[in-house]
Amino acid sequence: MSNLVVTNLHKRFGGLHVLKGVSFTIDGPELIGLIGPNGAGKTTLTNILDGAIKPNSGTVYLNGERIDQLQPYDVAAAGLGRTFQVTRSFRRMTVLENLYVPALAMGREANRNEVHDKAMSVLEFLTMDHLRNEFAQALSGGQQKLLELGRLLMLDPDVIILDEPFAGVHPKLMEIIYHYIRRVNDEGKAIVIISHQMDSIFSLSRRLLVLNYGDLIADGPPEEVKRDAAVIEAYLGAEEGAEQATGA
Numbered sequence: 001m002s003n004l005v006v007t008n009l010h011k012r013f014g015g016l017h018v019l020k021g022v023s024f025t026i027d028g029p030e031l032i033g034l035i036g037p038n039g040a041g042k043t044t045l046t047n048i049l050d051g052a053i054k055p056n057s058g059t060v061y062l063n064g065e066r067i068d069q070l071q072p073y074d075v076a077a078a079g080l081g082r083t084f085q086v087t088r089s090f091r092r093m094t095v096l097e098n099l100y101v102p103a104l105a106m107g108r109e110a111n112r113n114e115v116h117d118k119a120m121s122v123l124e125f126l127t128m129d130h131l132r133n134e135f136a137q138a139l140s141g142g143q144q145k146l147l148e149l150g151r152l153l154m155l156d157p158d159v160i161i162l163d164e165p166f167a168g169v170h171p172k173l174m175e176i177i178y179h180y181i182r183r184v185n186d187e188g189k190a191i192v193i194i195s196h197q198m199d200s201i202f203s204l205s206r207r208l209l210v211l212n213y214g215d216l217i218a219d220g221p222p223e224e225v226k227r228d229a230a231v232i233e234a235y236l237g238a239e240e241g242a243e244q245a246t247g248a
Ligand SMILES: Nc1ncnc2c1ncn2[C@@H]1O[C@H](COP(=O)(O)OP(=O)(O)OP(=O)(O)O)[C@@H](O)[C@H]1O
Pocket: 013, 016, 018, 036, 037, 038, 039, 040, 041, 042, 043, 044, 045, 085
């Protein structure tokens, strides 16, 4: 069962102290929302968890293995996968080819037929098999997000971090993305969703983490966190500004 233990992470960019001792634990297939104002450090935290950047201090353990000094490739092999705020598919490759890439790069499957079969089963799971020969650049914003999820699923991660999975997604497709997030979670994977869209976060997550300029100021059931005075003051006060900034 997945177990992520994050202890006392600090990250500085020059004089900017972006993470100020962040600690939390994920035990098993939880569905967690991570919220906080623009610039709170959510993506920085994700970049540390997936190995893209190193913390100044603190540790991250996944299933008992220390991962905070590993490269992204090795973190992915250890069982943690993430999507990006701005999707990073190979735009001039087909949907199917996009799914081949992580599995072939990791050398996970013994041969290309196995990679193909796995990719087809992931596409069927996401009801995207009819799009398999489309170029990624032809997909809508929501379909791109699903393609990223599919690429993650090719590596069977235990813990998945979705950085803004609803940003730029047509409202009709959002319900579909909710559906697949829940299904992936039901299959036993822990999922952390980063979003500014409170309705989505509240309807999906059973636990909320609130990051406020480097400090984790709340961690608990959404209903409790919503009523937390520090959260109301720190986060909801800044939300108006965030909504203006994103045009939401
Ligand atoms: N590589 C970097 N170098 C310098 N500063 C950085 C770097 N990456 C992030 N920052 C700064 O760290 C702070 C936190 O940024 P981060 O992207 O983690 O916030 P966020 O919570 O993901 O915000 P948003 O909701 O807007 O996506 C910001 O002030 C940002 O400008």
